[in-house]
Amino acid sequence: MNDNVLYTRVYEVHKEDFAAAGEASARVKRKLKQIGIDAAIIRKIAIASYEAEINMIIHSYGGTMTINIGESSIVIICADTGPGIPDVELAMKEGYSTAPQNIREMGFGAGMGLSNINRNSDNMSITSSPEGTTIRMEFET
Ligand SMILES: Nc1ncnc2c1ncn2[C@@H]1O[C@H](COP(=O)(O)OP(=O)(O)O)[C@@H](O)[C@H]1O
Ligand SMILES: [Mg+2]
Numbered sequence: 001m002n003d004n005v006l007y008t009r010v011y012e013v014h015k016e017d018f019a020a021a022g023e024a025s026a027r028v029k030r031k032l033k034q035i036g037i038d039a040a041i042i043r044k045i046a047i048a049s050y051e052a053e054i055n056m057i058i059h060s061y062g063g064t065m066t067i068n069i070g071e072s073s074i075v076i077i078c079a080d081t082g083p084g085i086p087d088v089e090l091a092m093k094e095g096y097s098t099a100p101q102n103i104r105e106m107g108f109g110a111g112m113g114l115s116n117i118n119r120n121s122d123n124m125s126i127t128s129s130p131e132g133t134t135i136r137m138e139f140e141t
Contacts, residue, residue, distance in 0.1 A: 003070030015062040025049035044120040051113035052078040085128040
């Protein structure tokens with residue numbers, strides 16, 4: 001991205017905090033509506049950021065979601081503190097999930113999150129190690 005950041009905001013996302021699941025992505029969505037971003041783009045950002053938020057709640061030790069609004073793009077960065085994704089290529093596959101049974105009973109763990117992020121963003125990158133996973137997604141506006 002080579003875009004001036006006009007607005008930035010960081011939201012905390014906590015491990016296993018299902019009560020607050022979707023709050024960070026809902027706040028992002030509200031902000032985008034407020035500044036008049038195109039509804040179709042908001043929808044894509046809402047889907048992708050929700051999936052990344054839920055992944056941090058379910059699969060990680062917790063982390064942050066940062067939104068950077070630029071003149072011609074919106075970048076969302078989800079960064080957690082571990083335990084990392086051992087095989088990112090495998091994790092990206094539709095239907096692949098390590099979610100345990102109790103999580104599946106809550107309606108999560110279909111294994112579609114990462115592929116949904118990929119499909120809905122104009123650019124996506126994942127870096128991961130045992131110290132943490134960072135997912136960066138970019139949307140042209
Ligand atoms: N932030 C993360 N930290 C650790 N592992 C993750 C993270 N996000 C995704 N994963 C791994 O990638 C898999 C696939 O993710 P996803 O496509 O969202 O499916 P689901 O969340 O339904 O399992 C997860 O089951 C998990 O093993
Ligand atoms: Mg998921």
